[in-house]
Amino acid sequence: MSQVSLPKSLHPDLPLTALAPMQDVTNLWFMKVIAHYGSPDYFFTEYFRVNDTSRLNRNILAAITENDTGRPVFAQMIGESIPDLVRTAKELCNYNIAGVDLNMGCPAPRIYRKNVGGGLLREPEKVDRILGELRSAVNDRPFTVKMRVGFENTDNFYSILDTINRHSIDLLSLHGRTVKDMYHGAVKYDLIAEAVRRVDCPVLANGNIHSATKALEVLSQTGAAGVMVGRWAIANPWIFNQIRQALRGEPIARVPLVEVRNYIDRLWQTPNSATMPVRSRVGYLKMFLNYIALLVDAEGDFLRLMRHTSTEVELLNLCDRFLLAEGTKTLALAPYSGL
Structure with missing residues (x-):
């Protein structure tokens, strides 16, 4: 064969x-x-x-x-x-x-x-x-x-x-x-x-x-x-x-954290999100944020606080706080060590 x-x-x-x-x-x-x-x-x-x-x-x-x-x-x-x-x-x-x-x-x-x-x-x-x-x-x-x-x-x-x-x-x-x-x-x-x-x-x-x-x-x-x-x-x-x-030897494009915030919204808008129980939706998003957090905040505060949120509002407000606060900040090109 x-x-x-x-x-x-x-x-x-x-x-x-x-x-x-x-x-x-x-x-x-x-x-x-x-x-x-x-x-x-x-x-x-x-x-x-x-x-x-x-x-x-x-x-x-x-x-x-x-x-x-x-x-x-x-x-x-x-x-x-x-x-x-x-x-x-x-x-x-x-x-x-x-x-x-x-x-x-x-x-x-x-x-x-x-x-x-x-x-x-x-x-x-x-x-x-x-x-x-x-x-x-x-x-x-x-x-x-x-x-x-x-x-x-x-x-x-x-x-x-x-x-x-x-x-x-x-x-x-x-x-x-x-x-x-x-x-x-x-x-x-x-x-x-x-x-x-x-x-x-x-x-x-x-x-x-x-x-x-x-x-x-x-x-x-x-x-x-x-x-x-x-x-x-x-x-x-x-x-x-x-x-x-x-x-190709080109410079690697940096991604502004505001774009990461848009990515989180996109994940959130999964077609069955409307029918998912709130707890499941929060759990679903946290599964992704566990990884995203490792490229967002070197201190690990975002990861720690995110894991403690329990409602959608709390979770999305936290995302706003870390991802929209500084307009110039970008996603790390490699994970922060020690997180």
Whole structure:
């Protein structure tokens, strides 16, 4: 089975950029918001859960069927039942997807305990069977994998990379931490560089790419075909444009905090916000502000006070206080250390 060509990137002369799939974040609305500030080359959906009774989740499907960003969208699946993964992959291929992506990296304990997501990295033989069957099922469009460098160590890393080659995977997104590392500790970019040398497909480097400057460092250190950005695109939706500016050697555009305040409003106006209970809406916005705050205020006051707010009015007034007070202040180009 030979590889399939990937969708065209926005700028064929530059390395690829992708927005990482994040559960409860990368829905249709967030993709539209990101596109407003500067799309990545590729989007990936939240994962479709796959088991013997699963059906395609309508909300996740909307990120494919109602997507007007103009960018390719890969449909991600999570599961371990081979017949059901094959069935779901075939169903997804009836839609306008850029390709099918298999999640082998999710570090949430409730996920890996079911031997799905990052839990699969403990079973190289199972990975071999899953990739073989899915490659046969997805033969007319890209079949891609997102994974980490291991479960609690990197013992299976090279054998899984060889499996990826054997089944002609079209793109590998590699987070340079183990599943047990979650989002802590140093990212092993040296192992991403090893993967780049070892596999035949393009590799997207993933893990703590917090700024355009960091993206350039990681690209030069790993030789990866591109970068995949997750949490730091929540903090800074301008990051994909900034990465392109940095790659071209242009100065990176600074973002005034008043623009950040507009971004928060845009997030707030999610289509179902009117029907969400107030507590859920406040919680939803705080999820984003947890990241945004790390680029707004070096002292950490905004983060601390934001977490203590309990009503919409309180929360939005606090945003006004920190983001509209000084007209000249801009979003930091990298996270403040120590926060």
